[in-house]
Amino acid sequence: MDLSALAFAGLSALAWLHSKNPVVLADLTKNMGQGVSNAVGQVFGRTLTEAQVRNLAQSTVSTYFPRVDPNMLVAMASIESSFRADAIRYEPQVDDGSTGLMQTLVGTAHWLWEQMGARAFGEPTPQSLLDPAQSMYFGAAYVNWLRTYGGKARSEEWIVRAYNGGPGWEGRAGAVTQTANHWAKYQAARGRFG
Helix, strand or coil: HHHHHHHHHHHHHHHHHHHCHHHHHHHHHHHCCEEECCCCCECCCCEECCHHHHHHHHHHHCCEEEEECCCHHHHHHHHCCCCCCCCCCEEECCCCEECCCEEEHHHHHHHHHHHHHCCCCCCCCCHHHHHHHHHHHHHHHHHHHHHHHCCCCCCCCHHHHHHCCCCCCHHHHHHHHHHHHHHHHHEEEEEHHH
């Protein structure tokens, strides 16, 4: 992997986050390496174990989204963030940031909260999405919404590809290839994690 490209991507994510809320960036950098504390006071390391992610997925699904497969969420967290609660990636094509364990776009989480009634937690922010429980919740809420997008039952493949490329991925140039690569990664992760 080209380390200069990786460093640039990391700096771009931090610059985006700073532009949205300079205090959040200061709080995050001050606490780097100390773990991530969630809304109920649990402290996680920056990288969660498979068992921690599985427990979060099962708890989220059983409490809020019983029609979502928790194994799907575990596999998605694996490919989205490598189980890192502190993962942040700037997405220049949409001028937003994928944040936390499930790499949910901040704008998508806010839309789910504001318009779709996903209000088990407070209004999502870049910082709150670093809480593994909140990230899992908003990721699961998005998967739940995608399951019946457009009034149709959707396949697992369609949901995973839409989670990566947006629900209009089928009609966008480049998105078919991008989401096909994402689907292949997901299938490999699903084989490992169930």
